Amino acid sequence: MSFLDALIDHINYIGAMALFVIGLHTVVTHSNLIKRIMGINIMGTAVFLFFVAIGNVTGGVPPIIDQTNPDAVYINPLPSVLILTGIVVVVSITVYSLSLVIRIYETHGTIDQEEIAKMTSEDRDQ
Amino acid sequence: MNDIIIKSITRLIIPFIQLYGVYIILHGHVSPGGGFAGGAMIGTSLVLYTLVFGIDKSKQKFSHRVSEYAESGGILLYVSLGLIGIVITGSFLTNIEAGFPIGNPGSVLSGGMIPLLMVGIGIKVASTFITLFHTLIEEEVV
Amino acid sequence: MITQLPIINLLLFLGMALIIPLFKKRSFSLTTNLGLGVLFLVWISSIVLLYHVITEGAFYYQLGNYDRMLGIELLINTFSVLFSLFIVSLVIIIYIYSTGDATEGVAEKEYGRYYILLFILLFAMLGILYTNDLFNTYVFMEILSITTVSIISIKRKKENYTAAFRYVMLNEVGSLSYLFGVALLYMITGYTNIELVSEGVQSGWSLYPANILTAIGFMVTGIGIKAAIFPFHIWLPDAHSTAPSSSSAILSAVVVKVYILIMIKILFRVFGIDIIQAVHIPTVLLVIASIGMIMGSIFAIAQTDVKRMLGYSSVAQIGYIVMGIGMVSMLGLQAAFFHIFSHGLMKAALFLSVGAVIYHKKIRNVNEFDGIGFQMPVAMFVFSIAALGMIGVPLTTGFISKLNLGLAALDAGQVVLIVVLIVSGFLNALYYLPIMISAFLKDNKDQQRVMRVEKIPKTMLVPLVVLGGLIIAIGLFPGELLSLLEAAALSLT
Numbered sequence: 001m002s003f004l005d006a007l008i009d010h011i012n013y014i015g016a017m018a019l020f021v022i023g024l025h026t027v028v029t030h031s032n033l034i035k036r037i038m039g040i041n042i043m044g045t046a047v048f049l050f051f052v053a054i055g056n057v058t059g060g061v062p063p064i065i066d067q068t069n070p071d072a073v074y075i076n077p078l079p080s081v082l083i084l085t086g087i088v089v090v091v092s093i094t095v096y097s098l099s100l101v102i103r104i105y106e107t108h109g110t111i112d113q114e115e116i117a118k119m120t121s122e123d124r125d126q
Numbered sequence: 127m128n129d130i131i132i133k134s135i136t137r138l139i140i141p142f143i144q145l146y147g148v149y150i151i152l153h154g155h156v157s158p159g160g161g162f163a164g165g166a167m168i169g170t171s172l173v174l175y176t177l178v179f180g181i182d183k184s185k186q187k188f189s190h191r192v193s194e195y196a197e198s199g200g201i202l203l204y205v206s207l208g209l210i211g212i213v214i215t216g217s218f219l220t221n222i223e224a225g226f227p228i229g230n231p232g233s234v235l236s237g238g239m240i241p242l243l244m245v246g247i248g249i250k251v252a253s254t255f256i257t258l259f260h261t262l263i264e265e266e267v268v
Numbered sequence: 269m270i271t272q273l274p275i276i277n278l279l280l281f282l283g284m285a286l287i288i289p290l291f292k293k294r295s296f297s298l299t300t301n302l303g304l305g306v307l308f309l310v311w312i313s314s315i316v317l318l319y320h321v322i323t324e325g326a327f328y329y330q331l332g333n334y335d336r337m338l339g340i341e342l343l344i345n346t347f348s349v350l351f352s353l354f355i356v357s358l359v360i361i362i363y364i365y366s367t368g369d370a371t372e373g374v375a376e377k378e379y380g381r382y383y384i385l386l387f388i389l390l391f392a393m394l395g396i397l398y399t400n401d402l403f404n405t406y407v408f409m410e411i412l413s414i415t416t417v418s419i420i421s422i423k424r425k426k427e428n429y430t431a432a433f434r435y436v437m438l439n440e441v442g443s444l445s446y447l448f449g450v451a452l453l454y455m456i457t458g459y460t461n462i463e464l465v466s467e468g469v470q471s472g473w474s475l476y477p478a479n480i481l482t483a484i485g486f487m488v489t490g491i492g493i494k495a496a497i498f499p500f501h502i503w504l505p506d507a508h509s510t511a512p513s514s515s516s517a518i519l520s521a522v523v524v525k526v527y528i529l530i531m532i533k534i535l536f537r538v539f540g541i542d543i544i545q546a547v548h549i550p551t552v553l554l555v556i557a558s559i560g561m562i563m564g565s566i567f568a569i570a571q572t573d574v575k576r577m578l579g580y581s582s583v584a585q586i587g588y589i590v591m592g593i594g595m596v597s598m599l600g601l602q603a604a605f606f607h608i609f610s611h612g613l614m615k616a617a618l619f620l621s622v623g624a625v626i627y628h629k630k631i632r633n634v635n636e637f638d639g640i641g642f643q644m645p646v647a648m649f650v651f652s653i654a655a656l657g658m659i660g661v662p663l664t665t666g667f668i669s670k671l672n673l674g675l676a677a678l679d680a681g682q683v684v685l686i687v688v689l690i691v692s693g694f695l696n697a698l699y700y701l702p703i704m705i706s707a708f709l710k711d712n713k714d715q716q717r718v719m720r721v722e723k724i725p726k727t728m729l730v731p732l733v734v735l736g737g738l739i740i741a742i743g744l745f746p747g748e749l750l751s752l753l754e755a756a757a758l759s760l761t
Contacts, residue, residue, distance in 0.1 A: 046448075050451050067231075093410070094257050120427065211332065221332060
């Protein structure tokens, strides 16, 4: 199997990993708070993509019982169901951190991490 | 927003969105969708109402008090359905063995208590969506 | 009937949290009394469960009678019951204190919300301990982190928002890493149930080593961020020092420990000793723990805010627990468990006594503690007991846990670790002793060394005295607890 074949066969895993790293990079390096929340969302999407890709069965159909076709091969529904829970969790985390950003903007007047850090260190020196 | 077109269309479209949400909730066990998706639709229709008619009018229709009751009530419904399982078979959230009718697979009245659970989740999700949106919109940036 | 108790415990906490918003209009004391009643019920049922588990052995509980391959399963063994009992008992003490201290700094109309969050927090912690499912652990972990971050930001102050934001970002990175690890394990085993995954991992170790190695890396790093193990500790001091005092006590004494317990579960029950030794996790943990023990204490010395100091001290103490885990021996695990107990008691006592001082004297700076011992003798006395315990003075629980750690280190043949233990104890003394000395031996600026005892509400005094008494009592008679902990360590394998 050539390198290209391996790449194409595992494209979903490679894509998920790449997305995860992009998200992590965004969270760690960007100082804009909204961009960091976006980074968390990208990381979440990467994990969900990976999880759903595991459940795929080649040639499978969506797991809804179809009585006209009793020996259909179904896709594994469990990862999708688990990921539904994961999506809900990430939505709530996003909403919570966005409301925190609103509050931070109210109290600090900025949503830039570096400026906030400067302000807090000045506060502490006083 | 004081646009007559938007207001009329919103008035016209909200019942359909909500009806579709209810449909998705009730068919959660036989087709894709379910409590979360349908509840999110109903919640979104109320968010649309708030966006078009403003927070004050929306508060009259769906106040914090109501949404608090709805949020707690949604989970309490879920928990109490689970308790039936404990009483009858000795295991939390038992479905068919606790005597819920199984019905014909594929019809709406099937799957034991799952449609009822979906209703609980739908109430909870819809009220949570609207509460979150109201809380965010009330915290006006000075 | 007894087998139903775990789910009933969970539902009691959840139900309590759901009921509070329904009678918000009623008097506040009704809420707190009902909450106390619920806590006592769960406490009693935890004791019954502990007795049952010790006499009759562990048992499983299938939710909805689904097979363990599909459904969620609870595993009730000595480990989970003992630690849930520990959590509930400690929270009862802190809860009684919090009703008197009026949850310092929280606005009056937020009280109801504070208790909602507290009960959901308890629900999530007990759920994490009981569950036997990796994905379910993730869900409970997320509930735990959302409630924790809400408690941190409930005070509506500037620094709370930034601390909460940093907490939520890092914790989310941690839990998504954990979820990625779960996905990798699901990929090779096809299950999320811990025991089935463990079987799959043992048989698949030779076939898919890369997968399992990546999974271990993601999971240990993710939980490490959430447990504030040394290089990932940066969120902890801010988050724990800005929260209201009683919730700082809960966060530092209990919540962080829960993440460490998840880590123990993952290392010992999912992967097993053979695999983690093959990938050198113990060495990594020991190095990280040693650095954390020294650096945490050094950071703590540099602090002037007393609550931030306690936060950094937590980082150092987590190092002790991780060191016990890193020895991967029965003795080491037992010592780690004992330190979870003793650090829980001591940190709760420290935060609560400092909270009483902050509540009455409005001082947070370490240098302003001159002569406080004559105005608040009980609070400072309990503070001194707990601080001596942190240093490792005999007659306290801190001494026993250090002794056990030292014995485990000797048993593992790692003499270097004993040196680290001694140095760390010495560093602890460097920042705890000055506070005690200035509180009891120095003169206050505006008054001489005369007893002018401040009135503290009884609900605040009693928990402090109980905590101080427990630190000494367990320090004097550790035998019973140690044998229980040994049983808990045995139930993991």
